[in-house]
Amino acid sequence: MRFFLAFVFLSTCFSINAQTKKASTAKTSVTAVSSIAAGKAVYTQYCVTCHQANGGGVPNLNPPLIKTSQVLGEKTKLINILLKGLDTHEEINGDTYENVMPSQSFLTDKQIADVLTYVRNSFGNKASAVVAADVKTARAKIK
Amino acid sequence: MKSLKILKTFILLSTVLLAHSYVNAQQASPGLTLPAGFKASVVADKLGKARHIAFNSKGDLFVKLDRSKNGGIVMLKSNGNSFEQTPAFGNYSGTGIAIHDGYLYASSNKEVFRYKLNDQQQVSDPSKPETVVTGLIDRGQHNSKSIAFDNDDNLYVNIGAYSNSCQQKDRQKGSMGREGCPILDSAGGIWQFKADKLNQTYGDGTRYATGLRNVVGLDWNKQTNTLFVMQHGRDQLHDLFPDLYTEQQSAELPAECMYELKKDDNAGWPYLYYDQLQKKKIVAPEYGGDGKKEADNKYIDPAAAFPGHMAPNALLFYTGSQFPEKYKNGAFIAFHGSWNRSPQQEGYFVAFVPFKDGKPAGDWEIFAKGFAGTDKVVSTNEAQHRPCGLAQGPDGSLYVSDDVKGTIYKISYQK
Numbered sequence: 001m002r003f004f005l006a007f008v009f010l011s012t013c014f015s016i017n018a019q020t021k022k023a024s025t026a027k028t029s030v031t032a033v034s035s036i037a038a039g040k041a042v043y044t045q046y047c048v049t050c051h052q053a054n055g056g057g058v059p060n061l062n063p064p065l066i067k068t069s070q071v072l073g074e075k076t077k078l079i080n081i082l083l084k085g086l087d088t089h090e091e092i093n094g095d096t097y098e099n100v101m102p103s104q105s106f107l108t109d110k111q112i113a114d115v116l117t118y119v120r121n122s123f124g125n126k127a128s129a130v131v132a133a134d135v136k137t138a139r140a141k142i143k
Numbered sequence: 144m145k146s147l148k149i150l151k152t153f154i155l156l157s158t159v160l161l162a163h164s165y166v167n168a169q170q171a172s173p174g175l176t177l178p179a180g181f182k183a184s185v186v187a188d189k190l191g192k193a194r195h196i197a198f199n200s201k202g203d204l205f206v207k208l209d210r211s212k213n214g215g216i217v218m219l220k221s222n223g224n225s226f227e228q229t230p231a232f233g234n235y236s237g238t239g240i241a242i243h244d245g246y247l248y249a250s251s252n253k254e255v256f257r258y259k260l261n262d263q264q265q266v267s268d269p270s271k272p273e274t275v276v277t278g279l280i281d282r283g284q285h286n287s288k289s290i291a292f293d294n295d296d297n298l299y300v301n302i303g304a305y306s307n308s309c310q311q312k313d314r315q316k317g318s319m320g321r322e323g324c325p326i327l328d329s330a331g332g333i334w335q336f337k338a339d340k341l342n343q344t345y346g347d348g349t350r351y352a353t354g355l356r357n358v359v360g361l362d363w364n365k366q367t368n369t370l371f372v373m374q375h376g377r378d379q380l381h382d383l384f385p386d387l388y389t390e391q392q393s394a395e396l397p398a399e400c401m402y403e404l405k406k407d408d409n410a411g412w413p414y415l416y417y418d419q420l421q422k423k424k425i426v427a428p429e430y431g432g433d434g435k436k437e438a439d440n441k442y443i444d445p446a447a448a449f450p451g452h453m454a455p456n457a458l459l460f461y462t463g464s465q466f467p468e469k470y471k472n473g474a475f476i477a478f479h480g481s482w483n484r485s486p487q488q489e490g491y492f493v494a495f496v497p498f499k500d501g502k503p504a505g506d507w508e509i510f511a512k513g514f515a516g517t518d519k520v521v522s523t524n525e526a527q528h529r530p531c532g533l534a535q536g537p538d539g540s541l542y543v544s545d546d547v548k549g550t551i552y553k554i555s556y557q558k
Contacts, residue, residue, distance in 0.1 A: 049382050049483050052522035058482040059524060059547070060192075060210075085315075089283045095210070098283040102315040 032117060032129050039118025042111050046104060047119075055123030063097045066123045075116075075130050079138040082112050109135040173552060175513040180467070183511065183554045186226050186542070187219050190549030194238040195289065195457065195532040197247070199264035202537045206544060206551065207240035207249055209287075216240065216249055218265065219551070226551075232269030238287035238359065243338055244296070250288040252281040255300060255336075276300060276336050278344040280329045284313075285357035291370065293363050298338045299370055300348075303357035304331035308377045308429050309413035316383050320429030324413050327353050331412060333361070333372065333404065354410040354442065355402070359479075360458035360533075366472055367501035370404045371446070373455035373476060377416055377427070378483045384428040392434070394484040395420065399455050400445035401474070401496070401503075411442035419448040447474075447503045452481035453490030457533040460498070465539025466556050473497045475510065477530035477543060482523040491515040491526050493533070493543055493554075511554060514545060 043051075050062040057064035065071050070078060070092060085103035089096050104112065109132040120127035175183040192209040199205070202221035208214070214231025239250030246257040247266055256272035275298065279288060285303025292298055306313050309324040324331070329345065332353035336343045351370075360373040381393030388396070397416035402408070411424060415438035418425045424442060426432030449455070457477035461470050473495055480491035492512035497505045516527035532544035540555040 046382075049379060049485070052482065052524065054522040054524070056522050056524035061482065064524075087283075096283075098286065100284065100313050102312060106316070 032121065035114045035117040035129055036121055038110075039114035039116070040122075042107065042115040043118055046107070047115065050099065050101075055119070055125075057097070060095075061097055061099050063092045063095075065119050065125070067125060068092050071119055071125060072127045075128075075134055076138050078116060079112060079130065079135050080142075082107070082116070083135075083139060083142060105139070109133075109139065173550070174516065175511050175552065175554075177511050177554065180558075181511075181554055181556050183552050185550055186553045187228065187551040188549065190217060190228075190551070192546040193531065193544040193549045193551065194287070194546055195240045196534040196542060196544045196551070197240045197242050198534050198536060198542075199242055199247075199260065200537070201264045203264065204534065204536075204542065204551070205240055205242070205247060205249075207238055207532075208549070209236050209238060209546065211236070215251075216247075216269075220265075232266070233272065239290035239300075241290050241292060243292045243298075248275065248290055248292075248298070248338075250290055250300070252286040252288060253277065253279050255288065255290060255298065273341050275338070275341060276343045276348070279334075280305065285330075285375075287359055289359050289361055291361045291363050292338055293370070294365070294368065296338045298336045299351060299361065299363075300334050300336065301355075301358040301361060301372070302330045302332060302334055303359075303375075304412065306413070307379065308356075308383075308427055310383070310429050314379065314383070316385075318383070318429070320413055320427065326413075331355060331357075333358065333370065335406075349406075351406055352402075352404040352408040352410065354408075354412045354414075356412040359454075359456040360476060362458045362460050362474075364403075364460050364501065365462065366460075366498075367403065369501075371458060371460070371474070372402050372404060373458050374400045374402060374410065374412075375454055376400065376451055377412070378452065380428065382483075387428050387432075387434050390485050394451065396451050397425075398445065398448035398451060399453055399478075400449075401447040401455075401458070401476075402443060403446045404443075408443050409441065410445075411438060414438060415442060417445055417448055419450070422448075447496055447507065449476075449478075449494070449507060450489060452484050454479035454481060456531045459533040459535060459541075461535060461541070463535050463539025466541075469497055470495065472499075474503075475533055475541060476507075477533050479529050479531055479546075480515065480520065480523065480526055486521065488520040488523060488526075491520060491529055493530055493541075511543065511552075514543075 055065040082104045086101040112135045113130045113132045116130040173185045191211045194207045204219040206217045215235045216233040217231040218229045219226035235251035237251040248257045255276040258266040261267040282305035284305045289301045310318040312318040333351045334348045335351040336348040357375040358372040376397040380388040381390045398419035415424045424438040426436045456479040459475045476494045478490035481488045493510045495510040496507045514528040528545035531546040534542045543552040
């Protein structure tokens with residue numbers, strides 16, 4: 001009996017846990033999926049020329065977006081690259097790139113969040129989503 | 144036991160040596176498509192980012208390597224039918240390499256150096272080059288300093304513009320052009336220096352021609368006694384001015400232009416671009432253009448025009464007698480291949496333009512293709528090889544370098 005009770009208790013725990021987990025995963029993925037889809041459209045319009053359809057960039061000219069610390073690392077830093085542009089020619093995965101990244105600050109907070117969520121979950125990348133509130137916060141800090 | 148060890152060492156050594164000589168031997172059928180009667184082979188491979196190439200009179204090939212951690216120049220010593228790779232030297236990146244009057248000249252992205260050649264036409268002291276030109280501008284974009292010589296001891300150096308179209312904010316959508324583009328003071332043209340004077344900088348040279356965005360391929364034409372250059376045309380007309388240009392127009396336009404230069408010529412960058420479909424010089428959108436408005440006629444016209452963005456990285460006038468008559472004095476152009484064309488990239492081939500009396504005499508054609516290893520390149524990094532340098536071997540064969548894998552191709556004609 002004691003054994004049975006313990007079994008029921010344990011099963012219930014598992015099942016509740018599983019349900020909670022399932023619900024939250026489903027919720028996140030629905031949001032992420034729509035953000036990724038919207039982000040792909042932004043990427044195709046504003047990013048694809050330089051960073052290319054496969055995210056591989058152009059050797060020596062435009063950096064790749066595949067598994068780089070800039071793309072997968074701290075979100076605020078990544079958001080700021082879009083808001084401010086980048087012309088430091090810093091090393092990216094051991095190589096440097098000659099072209100400048102122009103500022104994309106004309107994009108809305110949501111567009112930036114979507115495109116970054118798309119990039120962080122495409123080309124073999126897997127990282128958490130960027131939300132519009134993150135972009136809003138970063139934008140407010142730029143004078 | 145000891146003899147067994149020696150035997151093992153011997154076997155190991157033989158295997159290594161055999162493998163080594165195999166690498167150096169010519170590998171047939173590298174997958175290129177050529178006109179009838181031509182054949183291609185690979186004479187060296189895995190050199191690194193092999194940019195421009197130059198032969199000495201003994202048939203040894205010097206290769207300029209970009210972004211190499213183990214030396215920026217490598218000599219492939221000729222053994223008759225094959226080449227032997229020798230240790231690299233020159234601790235700098237860059238593109239330019241040429242032989243002139245007993246010296247090997249090579250460029251970094253800021254300087255031009257030279258090395259004295261010995262009676263074997265080899266560099267005897269690779270650690271002590273002389274500095275011919277120094278202090279040239281390098282701001283990343285378009286920083287390669289390609290070089291060429293005339294018959295009067297002058298050295299020509301390309302100094303590319305560190306900008307796409309001299310916008311107030313480079314490559315920023317809608318940003319207009321800077322008035323009286325100040326970049327042209329120190330870049331965006333061809334500078335002339337003395338071939339045999341050391342430590343020259345801007346003040347010692349002359350801005351020979353201006354209004355050239357970025358030239359990577361250039362060659363002195365001995366028939367006309369003039370410099371010919373291939374300009375990389377501006378990028379991203381649609382991205383920057385979507386209301387004026389469709390994506391399709393932006394893929395085709397502007398032309399990649401061949402110019403014949405005379406002193407003080409102005410090719411018009413950033414104020415104009417050449418539209419090969421309208422066959423007109425068109426005012427750039429950054430300077431008030433709308434895709435139709437024609438530019439001032441004081442700017443020179445191209446000698447030949449090619450589809451947009453294919454990135455001509457080398458130009459060579461063929462003076463050999465191995466190839467059929469139609470190739471004599473004509474221009475070979477190595478197109479590195481595009482990145483800002485949608486939905487499909489173009490280039491990645493060697494083109495040919497026939498010449499008669501120093502002028503193009505017929506349409507350009509594809510001479511050698513298949514470097515990319517695929518018919519359809521959507522993203523630039525899918526290309527397995529990209530043509531970057533050209534040189535004519537002592538026997539009249541054409542050599543092509545690739546800066547993806549560092550392959551050197553030899554293309555010959557058999558009667």
